[in-house]
Each structure stands twice: as structure tokens, then as C-alpha cells.
């Protein structure tokens with residue numbers, strides 16, 4: 001009998017990390033890519049003072065937006081509606097998928113071309129479309145490669161970062177009719193361009209993400225280098241944009257600041273090739289552009305993060321990926337090990353809200369707390385603080401937390417040990433007594449000490465405590 | 478409660494955080510050193526060339542001849558043009574070019590446009606010095622696909638219309654008072670680095686962007 005499959009990133013995380021660690025090709029791909037991206041970012045921000053002030057401003061813009069989130073969403077909705085854009089709200093991935101499918105059905109759509117959208121990955125849209133008999137084609141070159149290989153993106157900005165050009169050359173030769181093996185990158189891109197051009201010209205619906213939404217003007221702001229985003233939002237008769245509720249900002253000029261941070265933090269380029277401002281469907285007299293523009297605003301756990309003043313900072317994120325590019329853990333295990341749509345440090349802090357802590361609490365432990373992520377984050381999210389908070393939440397007693405799945409990694413023995421520790425540390429006599437007992441009873445330390453002894457030798461207390469050594473020293477003096 | 482009201486209710490029920498005043502974006506830009514017109518032009522040119530666009534400096538009266546000679550060098554014949562006076566001027570010079578008129582072609586000739594057009598010509602509304610960018614507000618005379626689908630995109634830019642940065646363009650031109658259907662800021666030809674971080678041009682949009690930077694005619 002078949003069992004329903006439950007998505008549970010935590011359960012396979014250790015296994016997947018170990019496999020990734022043992023995959024030399026993968027390690028080399030990621031190390032190379034991370035070094036490259038770090039160097040490019042560094043070259044963009046040569047003035048540390050200026051960067052610091054710019055990050056202050058970026059943070060202030062995002063915090064202002066979050067502080068006024070419900071009002072801004074209403075303002076955005078009313079502006080967009082006045083501009084002729086149809087706004088939809090979805091609390092769950094199911095609701096979001098249903099909205100897309102309903103539009104597709106009404107339009108009798110047979111094919112959808114997709115610009116890069118992590119939120120569409122988050123809601124598993126491609127499967128839903130295919131199940132409904134609708135072709136869903138990724139058009140970002142990286143996403144296209146990943147889709148052709150039947151995989152998921154391993155990085156939020158560079159989806160095919162885990163693949164070498166030889167692997168891509170083999171993939172194209174195997175999957176595309178009439179294509180011969182070539183490692184020439186220009187040629188590979190030309191092949192992709194030709195295949196996808198035909199699709200753009202005939203697709204019924206274009207689907208995209210959104211980088212920022214401007215409440216003041218009712219504008220969707222999208223950036224990209226390839227032009228596929230503009231294709232998806234311009235050529236088909238219907239454009240559906242999907243994004244999280246947190247992506248709104250108050251003013252148009254806030255976009256100018258955020259977009260000086262975004263490309264430089266993400267890929268180390270001064271600016272993207274295309275900054276696309278979309279404010280309405282095709283107006284009478286205009287000769288192209290979609291007749292219908294839809295915006296789907298997705299919650300999917302974001303309101304849970306919002307409900308907690310500290311965790312709310314998670315929603316400041318502008319999805320630049322700098323935190324993953326600088327994470328020593330991500331660089332070694334890659335994006336797929338995480339098992340979530342969003343990998344790396346941002347994945348560890350956002351996924352618990354999307355999927356519950358029960359399924360994701362291991363991710364927060366995949367960090368050395370070195371703080372590199374928080375140091376590069378363009379909007380100053382205190383990522384390490386949030387990781388520590390989530391670790392604690394995963395151990396919390398149920399009643400103490402409002403987070404879904406809190407306390408799921410709580411083990412009675414561990415919690416007794418820590419409570420005992422807290423007690424011992426509170427009373428000096430008790431502390432002295434227990435260290436005396438431990439140093440004298442060191443032979444009784446268990447050989448198995450949980451996760452610690454998984455890859456390390458057991459902890460054995462010293463024969464003599466510091467206190468004993470000090471006493472000896474004073475006697476000899 | 479429907480999804481919208483539930484989401485908004487949850488957001489409203491959340492505790493207030495620390496105060497978050499409206500950020501001082503204007504102050505940030507005011508503190509930047511101002512560039513004069515010549516500096517802006519030089520900066521624009523250097524930056525967009527670094528993004529792999531071609532820039533040709535010319536004069537208002539001379540650009541059609543320049544365009545014709547560049548088109549000839551590049552072997553471009555089939556030109557997509559809009560309903561602007563500049564397009565009319567170019568057509569009057571004809572030369573060896575075939576013109577395809579967007580307006581008369583209508584919206585249902587996509588296959589043709591995707592497969593058989595060599596180049597297009599549009600105006601830029603203005604440009605941005607710091608990032609080397611062209612600002613286009615496509616309209617009924619110069620539709621959106623003109624700057625996207627043809628493999629080579631020629632852009633006419635008035636040399637006096639170069640702002641220092643995006644904020645200045647937004648502010649001086651009052652964008653927030655009325656955004657068009659689509660505004661697009663273009664910084665060079667379409668590109669990708671999705672295969673092993675190797676940069677390749679001509680991903681989905683134009684492979685080449687050719688800027689004709691027009692100064693007022695010499696006395």
C-alpha cells in the first residue's frame with residue numbers, strides 16, 4: 001500500500017548534507033561560485049562607510065513597510081484595482097494554486113511561460129499546472145536547465161549553480177531534439193533562446209514573481225538580466241504575478257534605494273539589465289502588453305512571523321541571496337541538502353513559518369553562528385539572533401510558544417539535563433558539589449553522549465577542577 | 478472571513494514593534510556630490526559601455542545617416558519602427574532598409590516578429606548616469622515589444638536628458654504622479670551568467686543595444 005508523502009526537510013537533512021559533503025563535483029561547483037560571488041559583491045562596495053549607511057537606509061525602508069503593512073497592502077490593492085490590475089489574496093499554497101488554475105481555466109489556457117519566481121516554487125505551482133494538463137515552462141535560463149533536468153533550484157538567484165557546463169551540455173544533447181553536444185556557453189544560450197522564443201510567442205499566460213510592490217502608485221517592480229521576465233509580462237495576453245505579502249514598500253523612490261542594494265548584494269553587478277515597472281494592463285490604443293494583469297498576494301505563514309516582534313525582521317528580506325553566498329555551511333552542502341524552497345540562512349529563518357518548526361527545526365542548527373550572513377545582509381536582518389531564537393523555540397514547552405511546531409525537537413532527557421544545569425549554576429554550593437562529583441566520578445561518564453559522540457570522542461571531565469588546581473598552587477607557594 | 482480579511486486581521490492583531498519613521502531617501506541623494514551635464518554624459522557612456530552597449534555620439538540632424546551606416550556594417554535589413562516622427566524621418570531616408578510598421582502589423586504577427594526582424598529603433602525618455610541606463614516609457618507609438626524582441630535595439634537619446642540617478646529621474650519627472658502601463662530601465666543588452674557563471678549576451682532580449690547619443694546641432 002502506498003503511503004502519502006509528507007514533506008519533511010528536517011528528516012533527511014543530515015543524510016543529504018553528508019551526501020553533498022562527499023560529492024566532490026558539487027563541492028567544487030559551490031566553492032567556485034561562492035568565491036566568485038563574494039569577490040564580485042566586495043568589488044561593488046568599496047566604501048565601508050557608505051555601505052553601512054546604505055544598509056541602514058535599506059533596513060529603515062523595509063522596517064517602515066512592515067510597521068505599516070496592513071495599511072500599505074490596502075493602499076496597494078486600491079491603487080492596483082484603480083489601475084485595472086486584479087488583486088487576489090491567498091492564505092495557503094492550495095488557495096494560491098486554485099486562483100492560478102481558475103484563471104487558466106477561464107482563459108482556456110494550454111501553456112504558461114514562467115519568469116523566475118521563488119514563490120511559485122514555494123506553492124508547487126508547476127505540478128499543479130501539469131496535473132491540470134497545462135504546460136508550465138520555466139524561461140529563466142537557470143530555471144529552464146533545472147526544469148529540463150527534473151530538479152529544483154539550488155540557489156534563489158542562480159538556480160543552476162550546482163551544475164557544470166559539461167553537465168548542461170549533456171543535458172541539452174540528451175533532451176533537446178536535434179541538438180549536438182557542445183560546451184560552448186554562447187552556443188548553449190543560443191539554443192535555449194531559440195527554444196524559448198517559440199514558447200513566448202505562443203503561450204497563453206505569463207507568470208512572474210515580483211521584487212517590490214509600490215503602494216503609492218500601484219506598481220509591480222521586477223528586475224532581471226535575461227529579458228525572459230519582460231517576455232512573460234509583455235507577450236502573453238494574461239500576466240499573473242505572485243508574491244508574498246511582505247514585498248510591499250510605501251513609496252516609489254524606496255525602490256530606487258533598495259535596487260542599489262539588491263543587484264550589488266546578489267550578484268555583484270551594479271545594476272540589472274532590466275528594471276521593469278508594471279502598473280496596469282494594456283490600455284486602449286496600446287498595441288501590446290497583456291489584457292489582464294493579476295496579482296496574487298500569498299500569506300503561507302508570513303503572518304506568523306509578523307505576529308512576533310523579533311521574528312518579524314525575517315520579512316525584511318529582499319531575497320538577494322548574499323547570506324547564502326557567504327555562509328560556510330551553505331558553501332559546503334549546497335542548496336538541495338536543505339530540502340526547502342529557500343535554502344541557506346534565509347531558508348533556515350523563513351522556512352519554519354512556511355512549513356512549521358516540526359519539519360524545519362534542523363535547519364537552524366546548520367549554522368556555526370559565525371554571523372557572516374547578518375554582516376552582509378543589505379537590510380540588516382539579525383539572522384544569527386533569529387537562528388538562536390528558532391533553536392530555542394524548537395525546544396520550547398508547547399505552551400510557551402505561538403509558533404507552529406514549536407517544541408518538536410524537545411527531548412525529555414535533554415530538557416532535564418538543561419534544567420539541572422540551570423539549577424546547578426544558580427547555587428554556588430551545588431555547583432561546587434557537582435563539579436566535585438563529576439571530576440571524581442569521571443570513570444562513569446557514558447560512552448554515548450547523543451549527537452556529540454556521533455562524530456567526536458566522549459566528553460570526560462578533568463581529573464582536577466580549576467578550583468583544585470588553584471588550591472594546590474596556593475599550597476606550594 | 479475571506480482570505481483577504483483573515484490576512485489583514487492577523488496583521489492588525491500583531492503587537493506594534495519599535496517605531497519606524499518614513500526613511501529619508503531625499504537626504505541620502507542630497508548628500509551625494511552633484512555631477513554637471515558633461516560629467517553625467519561621460520559617466521553614462523562609460524557605465525553603459527561597461528555593460529556591453531555601443532554608444533555613438535552624433536547630432537540631431539545627423540543620426541539617420543549614422544544609423545544607416547551602422548545598419549549596413551552590421552548587415553541589418555528588416556527594421557521594426559513605431560509611429561514617431563523619428564521613424565518617419567528614417568523612412569524618408571530609406572536606403573537599403575526594409576521597414577516594418579508595428580502599428581499596421583497589429584498584434585497577431587508575433588511569430589513573424591520573433592523570427593524575422595533584424596532590428597528596431599525607439600526613443601529613450603531619458604538616461605541615468607550612475608548605472609548607465611536608458612529609461613523607456615513604451616506607448617502606442619512605440620510599443621513594449623519593440624525594445625525586447627528584435628535582436629538589435631537602436632535607441633535615440635537626447636544628450637541633455639541624462640539624470641544622475643534613478644531617484645532624480647523619478648523626482649524631476651514626477652513619476653509618482655502617474656506611472657505609465659510599463660516603464661522600463663535598460664542597462665545594456667540582455668545577458669545571463671546561469672551556466673557556470675560565464676557571461677553570455679543575447680539571452681532572451683536584444684543581443685546588441687546601440688545608443689545614438691544626439692547633441693543639439695552645431696551652430
Ligand code: SF4
Nearest residue numbers: 317318320321323377
Ligand atoms: S536575509 Fe538578507 S542577505 Fe539573505 S536573502 Fe534576505 S536580504 Fe539577502
